[in-house]
Amino acid sequence: MTAHARPSRRTFLAGSAVAATGLTLGFHIPFSGDALAQAQTPEINAWVVVKPDDTVVVRIARVEMGQGTLTGLAQLVAEELEADWSKVTTEYPTPGQNLARNRVWGNFQTAGSRGIRDSQDYVRKGGAAARMMLVQAAANAWNAPVSECVAQKGVVLHKASGRSLSYGKLAEAAAKLEPPKDPPLKDPKDWTIAGKPLKRLDTADKLNGKQVYSIDMNRPGMLNAAIRDCPVFGGKLKSFDAAKVMGMKGVRKVVPVGDTGVAVVADTWWRAKSALEALPIVWDEGPNARLSTADIKAMLKEGLTAEQAFVGNEAGDVKAAIAGAAKVVEATYSFPHQHHATMEPMNAMALWTPERCEVWTATQNAEAALATAATASGLPIGQCDVHRLNLGGGFGRRSSSHDFVRQAVLIAKELPGSPVKLIWSREEDMLHGRYHPTTMCKMTGALDASGALVGLHMRISGQSILAGLNPQGLQNGKDPATFQGLNASGTEGVFGYAIPNLLIDHAMRNPPVPPGFWRGVNNNQNALYLECFMDELALAAGKDPLEFRRALLAKSPKHLAVLNAVAEKGGWGKPAPEGVHRGLSQHMGYGSYVAACAEVKVDKDGTVKVLRIVAATDCGHAVNPQQIAAQIEGSFAFGLSAALHGEITIKDGRVEQENFDTYPVIRMDEMPKVESIIAPSGGFWGGVGEPTIFVAAPAVLNAIAAATGKRLRDMPIKPEELRRV
Template sequence: MKRRAWLLGTTAGAGALLVGWVAMPQRSRLGLASMMAAGEGDIALNGWIKILPDSRVVLAMPRSEMGQGVHTALPQLAAEELDVPLSRVQIEQAGWDAIYGNVAMLEGNLPFHPLEAEREDGFGRVKAGRWLVCKLARELGLNATGGSSSVADAWDVVRFAAAAARACLVGAASLQWKLPAEDLRVAGGVVSHPSGLSLTYGELARSASATPPGSVVLKDRSQWRVIGQPAPRLDLPGKVNGTARFGLDVRVPGMRFAALRLAPMLGGEPGRIDAQRALAMPGVQRVVTLPAYGGSTAGVAVVADSFWRAQQAAQAVDVDWIRAPSAVDTQQIDASLRDAVVRRDGYRFYERGNVEQPAPAGSRTIEAWYSAPYLAHATLEPMNATARVSDGRVEVWAPTQVPQMCRAAAARVVGVPEDHVDLHVTLLGGGFGRRLEVDYVAQAVRVAMDVPGVPVQLIWPREEDMRHDFYRPMHVARLRAQVSATGEPVALEIKSAGDAISPRWMERGLPSLSGPIDLPDKTASEGLFDQPYGFPRQRMEHVFTHSGVPVGFWRSVGHSHNAFFTESFIDELAEQLQRDPVEFRRLLLKDAPRHRAVLDLAAERAGWGTRPPAPGRALGVALHESFGSVVAQVAEVSIDRGLPRVHRVVCALDCGTVVNPQIVAQQMEGAVIFGLTAALYGRIDIRDGVVQQRNFPDYPMLTLPAAPTVETYIVASERAPAGVGEPGVPPIAPAVANALFALTKQRHRSLPFAL
């Protein structure tokens, strides 16, 4: 009885704290000037904006640049509100305060149907859930670049910070001239008055730092001069002239190089190690045993005076490898996933009506199974990090999407507080989700511990990178539709199976937040439970599995394969019902006008139904929403020497307000190439625990001569910005599959097509 009373008292106290926390206002993300690094002569006006003596603007940059253009788009937001040319805005790495956390990314992980909020009146379940998660995200302050969320997250906070800085500058001039602030104007980094008085931002910055911003008003859309314009990318000159610094470009005086060699089989580890031959080789300094940091496989690393010597020596180390207790095999995993769909209950992500209701007289059921393989990230820049450990402090240079998590991982390895770790984020030579992991940083720090005071650059050879990735999970799905005797859609049931990514990722990188119980992972079913088609009765469920293969976030995550499942199956239904694929989709989108508008634009620009493709070619269409953006693609396909050849892709999208249309077009083009590569060739096979693919010859990329022409058309919108970096990936595989069916009358239900 006493114990029960104690438990009740504890619960009541926790409940009171929770209620009190919820009742508190959301934490401000404006921040204090002290949160920005102090430099000679520069003046910070809040946690995001500094003014230099020559009136240039410095923006704190919490997001990583991996080709998505965020180092240009976010400065555009600041340039707009501060009325300065984009060329006058520069960036510096943000600090570690919670104001720089990515709120939009965590909000995007909520498992709500995208049409629910639009149908919801007042402050209902969806809006309440989003408010609570955003509040929690502000407290956590997780700094991560992912989920196509960088611009969406910065949209309010960066514009408000820049507008607040502008208000401080105008206020300082107003006080100095004793003139009303509303009579002053701002242009080109100068505050002026019609009388001829003027002061530059640099001249006003110090007094502005002591001037409260007062009421902050964002500029009206009609006043925008930078947002919405196709501005050149700020990171482009350095990438052209070679001054841009990626992880592999880091050079520090006295630096040594380390090459990695991991156990050949997933989950293996080194047993007996004989390093005598390797240590006798020229330039070799150390052989270091590496445990399985951050979910990676254990192995060894060799430190030498050049990477070439380190790599040669790593292969000379004689190791008896110990296999994991159970070896995984992709053929067995595929069979177990199909069995799970049939025999196991799944988590129900979405239900509408009752799919168990007896079918109307004369109706029929159409069923199909679809599957997608494991995929590697295959970033052009392999995994690498540079680290130096000296006198209880750690310095790290890393191409990472999660700087906070890397900092924490480095601190754990050395056993020091996080504030003893200095982390420099470089440009990323491709991220795609692979650099949401911390394994390679932890390994670099561990190697550096063996050579105190010496900076060491650890590089993964391509073969290790390919065979020890955190792969996109293998998934299978059974799709079943019921149609009436007159061909009207009645019900849609989708049941899928595959590993969950988020719990495994949290175990690896956020051990303090992860727990022993797997929570339903939205990424497993995204693109299935949240599809927009208006079947009166629907049920979408997923069976979570744990195959033992290391899985991670891959560009567009679950949407990357689930769009292939749903959009191919919608085409199957259209064919079975003898309907045009575009018109059939329009029928199902009666309650989704935004999606229908995007579909119509893509079809019109592709000449669907009005301009027949050239002889030997066919068109295929797909429509998909992900990360808040709706994308439709029409692919024009032929068969070239027995293999699919994609000649043209027409891409239409609604991504909300567009900050830089040129970057949007670039991202759609890159996404099509990325997704098409996976659709045609991508596959990771595992036999007896060993990944069979080793390098690009057996994990091919799309070549330049085979790349299609990509046309991008953007639907005008006044919504807040949505994702751009990933939404172009999901539709390309089903668009090509549907074109192949139109061309050959053979249905592709598994990926890839060309192997």
């Protein structure tokens, strides 16, 4: 395929659908190619542009949504480039440009904590290749051996003569050179830019208001749209009376959107929203109009004892171990639907003409957004593009589905030549999410006479994300993602405990509530089920929870190392302040090993106060320790918010929570002190943004049980269950 060749619509859409599920595609990354949009400054390769004033522009294929990936990737490129960090800036290429250049930047997806770990190798090689080309250009200019030239902070030096040339003066000549085939990379121990707690590149613009998010986008002649979809899952639009609102000030058009929604377009969004609220709409609520959370729970409860289930991890003979156990311990846990609740609700701006369709939006997967836009526009993919902007929160919602992009394009098609910005109201965003899947789990443990765990059956009953988003990704009907953190091997989550007889299986039960990837995904509930039950087993065995885990993790040194680290710093085994109790948890997911020790106080009225959390992370390599610490703190805020408050309930086929008054997030006075232990052991690349979420809730729940003697098994935490008379 040439650099300009385009795959067929079918091929591209299929590839984007795979990417949207969190899987990655294999590709070769060349280090040179066509100039990006005929830029005046010649690029050295796809990743690096050096301007005449020595400014280094690093192109970022992943997206920034607060997690620091933009700065981390720029650090990796700048490290190998030997750039002057004070002169480094970044820009986003578009998925259309990527497609036109045979996917030179590879995967545009930012999800599953893969932003750095899945692209670090080829972006580093991009920086290394550019450095070698700059050095070669200088050697050519001086007619000197390249071995006598060295790059240092944006300058190439000729050691013998003391001559020097800046990157800006060498860029044009370097861009004409043949790129090296496989440039060698630095040993991380020699890093001077990567691995350091450098200031983020996006902070200043956020503080001074220069940062433009998708919701802020503006263009001359722009119109605004507000939308309402049928509030009942599976329902459709039956009718509406546009004449009732067309006379309202600023209203331009009322249009149906697909077969489920209707939008009002006006000169301002508030006028569009006000007209939409006044618009008479009749819904066909469909077959789910009576659905309730109780119905869903009954469906899941049935799966706990069903004959058929998909096996995710198995060893020995669990039935025999349980039958012959000195003591059998059983417990059933549940995890509710939860919403992403991003601060920036879903939105997109689209401009459609018969010749071209362009979209400006916040997306975690720009290639999937482009595929969605192309389908909705009815135009060839090569005549469409998506312009990426930083996200006001993603958490998986802007990766799971691009329904808001489809809607924006469909609305813009009704007003050719006019840019139309669609913004979901907070209520619309709450009612039409792609929710964290709901599951239940029945745990059965077998202890021998000495209190050792000799058997464990973990039956999960509940939703499959892939069944809802990408059924083609199922493996003979099984969703492998359901078993995150419970696998025998692999980077997405390894079950570290050595238990001779083990069975972890899944009875798939899919209620008509659309599931999606929610920060941490299935690791969240799997860690909670497993780590809380480990405490229950330790109690039944008459053993300390730390020692009980240590015995089971003896053959999993990385799991054990982070657990020991938090136990030591958290003061496990030492007296806690009066009324304060501790809880532990550990887990492995997205390539990283994490653990937490929580300190909790429970008042007589059942109010839970999380005072302190010590968190350890082994992510292999730490690109920016300061960002990792911030991510750990942020992930605990997100995880504790879910543990304390996060529950989406269904009544009459629709979500009951419509705003933050009924779906609250953690407040500043609820946030504990977080102490981070960043302990990269090297030799692998793990994720950071999601892993520590896994251990937040179970550590707190274990501490609550230690404080009250009551075991909470249903999320979120309900103070009334802890109230003491």
